[in-house]
Amino acid sequence: MSEKNREGKRTARERMQEERAAEEARSRRNRKLVVSGVVLAVVAIAAVVGVVVQNQRSKPETPVSAPVGAIGPKNLVIPDGPANAPSVLTVYEDPRCPACGAFERQFSATVDQLQDQGKVYNNYHLVSFIDRSLGGKGSKLGANALACAQDAGKFRDYHDVLYKNQPDETSDAFGSNATLISLAKQVPGLDTPVFESCVNSNKYSGWVSAVQQDFDKSSYKSTPTILLNGTPIYPKKGDEEISPDNLVKWIDAANQGKPLGTTGAASASPAPSSTAAPSGSTAPSSTAQPSATPSP
Amino acid sequence: MAGGQMSEPRGGFSLRRAVDGPAGEWFGLAVRLGLAVVWAWAGLAKVSDPAAAAQAVRAYEILPESLVKPVGYALPFLELALALLLAVGLGVRAVAVISGLLLLTFIGGISSAWARGISIDCGCFGGGGAVAASQTEYLQEILRDTGFLLMAAWLAFRPRTKLSVDAWLAM
Numbered sequence: 325m326s327e328k329n330r331e332g333k334r335t336a337r338e339r340m341q342e343e344r345a346a347e348e349a350r351s352r353r354n355r356k357l358v359v360s361g362v363v364l365a366v367v368a369i370a371a372v373v374g375v376v377v378q379n380q381r382s383k384p385e386t387p388v389s390a391p392v393g394a395i396g397p398k399n400l401v402i403p404d405g406p407a408n409a410p411s412v413l414t415v416y417e418d419p420r421c422p423a424c425g426a427f428e429r430q431f432s433a434t435v436d437q438l439q440d441q442g443k444v445y446n447n448y449h450l451v452s453f454i455d456r457s458l459g460g461k462g463s464k465l466g467a468n469a470l471a472c473a474q475d476a477g478k479f480r481d482y483h484d485v486l487y488k489n490q491p492d493e494t495s496d497a498f499g500s501n502a503t504l505i506s507l508a509k510q511v512p513g514l515d516t517p518v519f520e521s522c523v524n525s526n527k528y529s530g531w532v533s534a535v536q537q538d539f540d541k542s543s544y545k546s547t548p549t550i551l552l553n554g555t556p557i558y559p560k561k562g563d564e565e566i567s568p569d570n571l572v573k574w575i576d577a578a579n580q581g582k583p584l585g586t587t588g589a590a591s592a593s594p595a596p597s598s599t600a601a602p603s604g605s606t607a608p609s610s611t612a613q614p615s616a617t618p619s620p
Numbered sequence: 621m622a623g624g625q626m627s628e629p630r631g632g633f634s635l636r637r638a639v640d641g642p643a644g645e646w647f648g649l650a651v652r653l654g655l656a657v658v659w660a661w662a663g664l665a666k667v668s669d670p671a672a673a674a675q676a677v678r679a680y681e682i683l684p685e686s687l688v689k690p691v692g693y694a695l696p697f698l699e700l701a702l703a704l705l706l707a708v709g710l711g712v713r714a715v716a717v718i719s720g721l722l723l724l725t726f727i728g729g730i731s732s733a734w735a736r737g738i739s740i741d742c743g744c745f746g747g748g749g750a751v752a753a754s755q756t757e758y759l760q761e762i763l764r765d766t767g768f769l770l771m772a773a774w775l776a777f778r779p780r781t782k783l784s785v786d787a788w789l790a791m
Contacts, residue, residue: 352790352791355789355790355791356791359710359711359714359786359789359791360711360713360714362710362711363705363710363711363714363715363718364714366701366704366705367698367701367702367705367718369701370694370697370698370700370701371694371697371698371701372694373697374693374694374695374696374697374698375689375690375693375694377693377697378667378670378673378692378693378694378696378697379670379689379693381670382670382671382674382689382693383671453672453675453749456669456672456675456746456747456748456749457741457747457748457749457751533671536671537671540671540674540675540678540749541678541685545739545749545750546750546752
């Protein structure tokens with residue numbers, strides 16, 4: 325009798341325990357579901373917030389302001405040389421890129437001469453991607469300072485000075501505005517309060533970013549990328565290696581039978597005809613390469 | 621917790637008990653925090669320059685242009701969210717599974733770039749974009765991500781770790 329009673333009690337207790345265990349398991353399962361839901365929600369919200377925030381933070385592909393005389397559909401290109409010259413040399417350069425420095429040191433005298441003879445004008449794309457891989461600000465601030473020099477009409481001279489004084493790729497000397505301004509003292513008449521404030525305020529940071537984003541979307545992957553009338557010529561044009569002599573030869577061949585450009589006293593940038601409103605549609609030269617769509 | 625102790629009543633060395641017991645949970649904590657650091661580092665390195673993050677995605681030449689920016693913009697925030705969840709230990713198993721899927725995607729992307737012969741930096745921890753063919757490090761990048769994948773796999777199979785919100789919620 326008492327034996328049975330005890331058994332009954334025990335089974336009741338076991339049942340209760342089982343129920344409690346089942347209840348506990350159920351509630352644990354529910355908690356797990358809720359937590360998994362929370363995790364998914366956090367991850368999804370983070371992704372959406374990321375798109376919204378980064379979209380807001382990123383600089384527009386069409387710059388709000390561009391240096392004086394910049395050309396191309398979005399005013400991303402700095403022209404240099406006689407705008408009506410028969411050939412155009414399109415140059416994508418990063419201020420920190422060592423191969424660009426080597427190119428400039430080897431070719432700038434030849435290019436200056438070709439420009440001064442009315443044979444060619446340059447379209448410069450001042451890209452700035454080395455900062456991304458090596459860290460620092462030298463590409464971006466260097467490009468901004470070059471844009472400031474363009475405003476002052478001293479692009480070509482300052483461009484040559486910068487590449488002559490280019491630091492090692494891993495050194496971020498151009499990341500200091502003081503360095504960029506002290507180098508500007510080598511160009512007579514460039515180091516003015518207007519230039520210094522343009523450099524120090526990083527006035528063209530938005531434009532510099534737009535130029536880089538345009539390069540990102542182009543099919544070109546490295547600097548220097550150099551095109552003669554739209555055809556890549558660096559490091560080779562077909563089977564021929566680029567050299568100052570070959571460059572002259574190629575340009576002379578391309579110019580055959582065409583009138584040379586007018587070379588006024590001012591071969592310095594901005595090119596005389598390109599100082600008009602930089603509104604894209606009034607691009608001074610019809611032969612200017614639209615920035616991201618080179619003819620193959 | 622009690623279940624683990626009951627199923628192994630006798631003493632003596634048992635790998636299973638080591639993995640399930642407190643030692644395993646401390647190890648799990650280390651793995652969890654390690655993976656949190658990885659995601660935080662990856663996210664922070666990519667968050668400062670949206671255009672660079674987008675270009676790192678574009679360089680793979682896999683996604684259409686319309687998806688390049690959304691993915692490049694969302695990814696660092698996603699990684700930071702995973703880092704945060706791992707750091708506090710909330711929903712460790714779900715976070716580990718998402719981490720694993722993400723890492724598999726990365727490994728697939730890098731392998732694809734390698735197989736197609738394009739030369740890029742994976743952009744895993746900032747940077748990214750085209751590099752010279754001699755500067756690609758596909759094997760190292762894949763091995764590194766595989767290591768992270770193993771960490772995620774551990775947490776997916778052993779999500780119970782010390783000092784976690786999960787433990788506090790008695791999950």
